Amino acid sequence: MHDLVQNVLNSDEKTALRQFVSALNAAGKPYLLRNEILQVFADYCQRSHKPAYFYHSSSLGTLISLTHEIILEEESTWFMLRPWIANQEVWRLGADMTHFEKLTPKALLDVRDRLVNRYQPQILEIDLKPFYQGAPTIDDPRNIGQGLTFLNRYLCNQLENDPKRWLEELFQALHKLQHGGTPLMISDRLHSGDELALAVKKALQFVSELSPIEPFEKFRFDLQSLGFEPGWGNTAGRVRETLEMFNRLVSDPEPAILEAFVTRVPAIFRVVLVSIHGWVGQEGVVGRPETAGQVMYVLEQARSLEAKLREDIKLAGLEVLGIQPKVIILTRLIPNCEGTACNLRLEKLQGTENAWILRVPFADFNPNVTQNWISKFEIWPYLESFALEAERELVAEFRGNPNLIIGNYSDGNLVAFLLSRRLKAAHCNIAHSLEKPKYLFSNLYWQDLEDRYHFSAQFTADLISMNAADFIVSSSYQEIVGTPDNMGQYESYKCFTMPNLYHVVDGIDLFNPKFNMVPPGVNENIFFPYNQSEDRDKEARSKIHELMFLREDPSIMGNLENPKKTPLLAVAPINSTKNLTGLAECFGKSKELQEHCNLILLTSKFSPEQATHPEEAAEIEKLHSIINQYELHSHIRWVGIRLSNMELGEAYRAVADCRGIFIHFARFEAFGRTLLEAMISGLPTFATQFGGASEIIEDVDKFQINPTDYEGTAKKVLHFLDECDANPQYWHEISTRAIDRVRNKYNWSLHSKQLLLISKIYRFWDYVTPENREARARYLETLYYLVFKPRAEKILEQHMQR
Incomplete structure (x- = not known):
């Protein structure tokens, strides 16, 4: 430079x-x-x-x-x-x-403070950089988010450079494996890495003489005499494969072999998914509109993890010990639950054998507040007492400690931080949508926004949990570091000021291998291709088609002049980020779009009276105003009715039946669950170029849109329609490509496999790395007690006056 x-x-x-x-x-x-x-x-x-x-x-x-x-x-x-x-x-x-x-960055933070007339020469400086020094680091920005791959290569290099030491480390890591006090994989008969390596050769010779399909229980005690406990496999063939992987890993370490071996190591049995504020339930209770995406993510992740754990336990031969996996979604119990199941302490997760929703109530500091749903911006005072009570409940439910705690969103990750410290469990941080980059200048003007959003508590909680986590899972590369033109969500925490509160000189090491991209999947029992006719219910199909195109209802606006025009579908909650008002204005300004298309808006709310906060009410009013301004009533259907997941899946397919299009017009989208749902339903999809959604859409020039460029967006949609007119097969080609894209890359089976593999690699990494994690954890605890907790107590003071 x-x-x-x-x-x-x-x-x-x-x-x-x-x-x-x-x-x-x-x-x-x-x-x-x-x-x-x-x-x-x-x-x-x-x-x-x-x-x-x-x-x-x-x-x-x-x-x-x-x-x-x-x-x-x-x-x-x-x-x-x-x-x-x-x-x-x-x-x-x-x-x-x-x-x-x-x-220096500090000089920039000072000038930002001066800009808002809130400069003070002495201010707390938060600097996490010293706690990452000495740790292995990724040197190429293109490899950020590929921590698993990096660690596999790094560990294999260490094995190669100092094989004796690393053989001993492997031995110690395997020797610690147990479940409920029962040793797994190796027993106390073996005392060193050298003894393990020799025993592996003897065991290989033994199992090679057995039929590959010989059940493990038939030769279990023969292996035990050599020092091996259950966990190597459920048949002689699988035990042999696992032993060969270990043998090869010791003699010729390669990343692929390390990954294959670690995948088979039985180290994760009890998993907690923390999702606090989302109104977590199942039938008809899948979150509030602003949290529905997170709740669906957590429910589907729990189902997938439980199924994968069950499969892994069976293949590892652990059924002989009666070991069963258990997954718990930890959330809050809400006494005034509006007729839902959110006041039930324990609820089994549908479609699983041993996954549960565990609800723990907030302490009744003020029942007028704590017995009701609490906004994600107001929840901070109740998290510490919640974590302490949840700890007791979890240990009782598991009859032991969990192996892995997965935090979701800012509040869930703070609770995961508190729990993982006390329960000695691995902490995975997932925060697909951080508030700081959503609200422009939210840190600079935090004092002006504090009464409404309490960003001082939230941003401090984010800093604590993302640095405390053993590993961070993101859905996309852009979620971490953005693009050459735009900062990523996590990068926005690298250096920022909260005037009169603190300066963050270095808030997160983006090159640390803790970052991993593991995109989610989609529930293919609910969201599946429109041409999968055998799985569609005829009555539901007819009912949803009528709702989307014909039915009259107080919560539906618009009577389509020509229902046969190409439907242009948008599904989103009504807020400024999702930008449905911008989409309506783009449509209203383009006569050509109106000639060729009908705009279908599917939301859960229709009137300002239904809004839960002023910003949402303002957006609803603005959307009504735009429809009236451009006289769109005969070209638009605004369905302001909350649909169940099954109905929503059929809504996508109803639009696909008409060779329609899906459009996601958000100003910014961290990932975009609705994109996956639309694409696997068979809808050609246009999505915002800002955020992680752009990584889902392959054809940048044709299907990525700039939500600030109304004319450009209209041209791209019209060009697609021209292509469809010129080539009757073009819509079907794009539809098939969208379905294949989701099935091959965005599926829950692959997600769970990667997530569990990462958890195991990082557990081993924690054991052998020289990085000073304890010093960093102590530093973060200091921030918790000296910065976060006083900010949370101020919110509680406000609540106590209600």
């Missing part, structure tokens, strides 16, 4: 830089973000009659393209540059334009 900066200052482009800064000042905003910066530069180039190359490839043009923030002060212009993904640099340009100076 230094050479680029000097090229600007030491050439004729210095004049252009001076003029550009003047243009920035003329814009009248002291703080500009990337899109605004690029627009000002484009306008400057046009006014100054600069040649096209100047905008794209001059030194100044390159500098501007790497600039994500500019702050204007009287004596300085501050540039926050992002030379490449996951890397940020701070540069200050003096008023005399004679020098660019590279400064």
Whole structure:
């Protein structure tokens, strides 16, 4: 970057830089973000009659393209540059334009505080960087999110470089395996790595003489005499394969062999999925609209994990010990549950043998609050007491400690942090949708937003849990570090200020191998292709078709003038991020779209009176206003009725029956569960280019859309319709491609296999790594008690006045 900066200052482009800064000042905003910066530069180039190359490839043009923030002060212009993904640099340009100076992140945090008139010279600085030093690190940004692959290679290199030491480490790790006090895989007959290696050769010779299908129980005691306990396999053939993997791993370590061996190691039996605020239930209770996606994710993940654990236990030969897996979804019990099952302490998860929803009530600090549903922004004061009570309940249900605790969302991960510390379980952090990057400048103006959103507690909780976790699971690469043009969700926690509260100098190591991309699946019993006719209910099909296109109802707006036009479907809760108002306006402004399509909006609410907060009410009112403004009543169907999952699956298929299209017009989407549901139903799908959704959609040019570009979006949809008119098979080709994409990459079986493998690798990693995890955990506990807890207590004070 230094050479680029000097090229600007030491050439004729210095004049252009001076003029550009003047243009920035003329814009009248002291703080500009990337899109605004690029627009000002484009306008400057046009006014100054600069040649096209100047905008794209001059030194100044390159500098501007790497600039994500500019702050204007009287004596300085501050540039926050992002030379490449996951890397940020701070540069200050003096008023005399004679020098660019590279400064520390702390200097940028100070100037941000000054910008909002909340600067103070002495402030708490949070810096996690020292706790990651000395640990192996990923060096290529393209490999961020592939922690499992990195660790496999790293561990195999260690085995190769120091085989004697690592054989002993493997022995110790296997020797610790047990369930309920019963040893697994190896017994106390073996005392060292060398003895284990020798015993493996003897065991291989023994099982090679048996029939591959010989059941384990027939030769169990012969293996025990050699020092081996159950866990190697359920047949002689599988035991032999596992022993051969270990033998090969010791003699010729390769990542693929390590992964295959670790997959077979029985180390996970009891799993907790923590989902606190989501109104967690089953039939007709799958979350509130804003949390339905998370609740469905957790329910489906639990079913899939339980099935995978059961399969692994059987294949490992552990049925002879009577071992059964158990999965618990931990959530809160809500006494005033509006007729749902959310006041039941324990509920079996449908479709499983031993997975349960365990509900623990919040302590009754104030029954007027705690006996009702509590917003995700207000829940913080109750989490510590909840975790303590949940600990007792979990140990009683499991009759022991869990092996793995998976946190979901910010509050669930904070509880997972508290539980995993006390129960000595592995902590997996999953937070597909972090609030901080959703709300622009939410950290900078946190004090103005505190009464409504309590971001000080939430962002502190995020910092604690993401750093405390043994590993982090994301659905996409962009969720972690974004793109060259946009920061990722986790990257937004790297360096930020909460004026008058603290500075985060280094909040997360993005190159640490704790990050892993493990996308979710979709429930294929509910969401399946429209042409899978044998699985569709004729009565339900007819009922949903009438609802989507014909039925009159107080919660449905619009009577379609021509129901045979191509249906353009959107399914989303009504909020500013999902941007249904933007989609309606895009549709309203395009007469061509109206000529070719009907817009179908499927939401769970229809009137402002149904809203749970003012922002939602405002969006509902705005949507009504846009429909009236553009007179869309004969071109639109707004179905404001909450459908069950089965009905929703049929709704997608009803649109696919009509050769329709699905469109996801969100301003930002961390991943996009509805995309998977629509695609596997057979719908050609257009989705926002901002966020992880863009990784689901393969054809960037044709099916990724910019929700701020109404004209461009309309052109892409119309071009697709033209292609369908020119080639009658084109819709079917895209439909089939969408179905195959989801089935091959986004399925729960693959998700569970990867998640359990990662859990096992990281358990071994925790055992052998030199990284100082305990020191980091102590530091995070300090932040919890000295920063988070006082902020949560302030919320409780407000609640006690209700």
